[in-house]
Amino acid sequence: MATIIYPAPIFGPVHSRRLGISLGINLMPADGKICTFDCIYCECGFNGDNQPKSGRPSRKEVADGLEAKLREMGAEGIVPDVLTFAGNGEPTAHPQFAEIINDTIELRNRYCPKAKVSVLSNSTRAHLSDVHDALMLVDNNILKLDTVDMEYINRVDRPVGTGYDVDKIIESMRSFNGNVIIQTMFMKGTANGESVDNTGDKYVTPWLEALKYISPREVMIYTIDRETPEHGLKKATKEELDGIRDRVIASGIPCTASY
Ligand code: SF4
Numbered sequence: 001m002a003t004i005i006y007p008a009p010i011f012g013p014v015h016s017r018r019l020g021i022s023l024g025i026n027l028m029p030a031d032g033k034i035c036t037f038d039c040i041y042c043e044c045g046f047n048g049d050n051q052p053k054s055g056r057p058s059r060k061e062v063a064d065g066l067e068a069k070l071r072e073m074g075a076e077g078i079v080p081d082v083l084t085f086a087g088n089g090e091p092t093a094h095p096q097f098a099e100i101i102n103d104t105i106e107l108r109n110r111y112c113p114k115a116k117v118s119v120l121s122n123s124t125r126a127h128l129s130d131v132h133d134a135l136m137l138v139d140n141n142i143l144k145l146d147t148v149d150m151e152y153i154n155r156v157d158r159p160v161g162t163g164y165d166v167d168k169i170i171e172s173m174r175s176f177n178g179n180v181i182i183q184t185m186f187m188k189g190t191a192n193g194e195s196v197d198n199t200g201d202k203y204v205t206p207w208l209e210a211l212k213y214i215s216p217r218e219v220m221i222y223t224i225d226r227e228t229p230e231h232g233l234k235k236a237t238k239e240e241l242d243g244i245r246d247r248v249i250a251s252g253i254p255c256t257a258s259y
Contacts, residue, residue, distance in 0.1 A: 003045035003227050005032060006087040009057035010065040013073065013080055022118075023069060023080040025062065025104065026087025027094035029054045035089035036124040037144075038158040040191050040230035044088050047160070049229065052088075059096040063103040070111040079112050082140070085119040092125040098134040105137060116140055120183070124159065127172040135176070142181045142220065143173055147203050148210045156196055173214040182211060183220045186241060189234035196233060199240045204247065212251055219248050222258040235259075 008030035013023045028034050032052025033044045044050060057065070066083070073080065083104060085091040094100065101117070108115055118140035125131045126143055135141040146157055148166050153159065173180055184207070188197040198204075211219060221244055223236040241257040248255035 003050075003229060004043050005030075005050060006044075008087060009062040010069045011087065013078065020081030021078070022082045022084045023066075023073070023115075024087060025066060025083060025085045025091075025100075027056060027062065027085065027091045027097065027100065028052070028088035029056055030088075033088040034093065035122070036093060036160050037090070037122045038160060039185075040156055040158065040196070041185060041187060041224055041228045041233055043226040043228070046229045050088075056094055059099050059103065062100050063107065066104060066107050067111070070107060074111060080115045082116045082118050083108055083112075085117075085121075090122055090124065091119060092121050092128075092131045092135070098130045101134040101137055118142060120144075122157070123169050123173065124164065127168065127175075132172070132175070136179055140181055141176060141179055142183050144184070145169070145173065145182050145207070145210065145214075146185050147198050148206050149198075149203060152196075152198060152203065155191065155194070156198075170210050170214060173216070176216075178215055178217050180214065180216045181218045181220060182214065182216045183222070185223065186221055186236040186244060187224050187233050188236055190232040191230045199236050199244065204244055208247060208251060211248065211253055216253060219253055219255040220258070221245055221248075221255065225258075 006026045008026040011024040011026055013021050029052035031054050033050040038047045116139035119138050120142050123143040150166055186199050224233055238259050245255045245257040
């Protein structure tokens with residue numbers, strides 16, 4: 001199975017392991033990937049291998065596309081559980097992200113008021129006031145924190161540019177006052193001959209301390225589920241994920257594991 005580039009601006013509905021019947025909203029170009037990370041496990045491939053030729057969908061294209069799809073689904077009797085901002089990169093990097101969130105909430109309220117609006121973000125722009133305020137409006141503000149170890153982040157999540165500071169990211173996560181879900185990828189295997197196993201105490205214990213400081217509503221942990229551009233990666237086992245999940249729960253934070 002190859003890595004995936006999603007259609008834009010709307011894809012699915014798909015059944016998500018974590019979210020139910022999910023209608024995807026992809027704010028990146030339909031023919032490539034744009035992300036502020038370049039994760040070695042990204043299901044969309046490496047940034048450099050999938051550079052888009054077209055532009056991002058406009059605010060109007062997103063709203064029109066979403067409304068048309070919700071009408072079509074309604075005619076078929078299908079109601080989404082969730083409208084999920086995800087796809088070929090980092091959704092909050094769209095210059096009109098905040099306006100698009102407002103449009104989406106308005107369409108959700110009109111066509112499927114019980115559906116949740118979820119954003120899957122890598123957190124790199126969550127400190128910006130317009131992005132922060134927009135994320136405060138959504139039902140599931142799901143922010144990535146794979147570890148608090150900068151060496152690991154630079155090797156595995158690979159922030160684009162030089163501005164990434166995990167301490168600032170943690171402060172930004174805490175500033176949501178609990179209106180945040182932390183998502184964390186656990187995996188094993190190697191990349192360039194070095195271990196990328198973040199399931200042991202060295203990584204889990206300080207990550208857990210950061211979680212207590214952030215005080216999120218929930219934590220979602222998961223492992224590799226699709227083809228990855230780096231081929232030496234391996235899934236964390238169910239037992240390892242369950243053990244980490246139980247440590248999070250024991251610290252008083254709800255946590256789910258997807259295998
Ligand atoms: S943050 Fe998400 S979209 Fe971006 S490179 Fe990592 S896995 Fe891919």
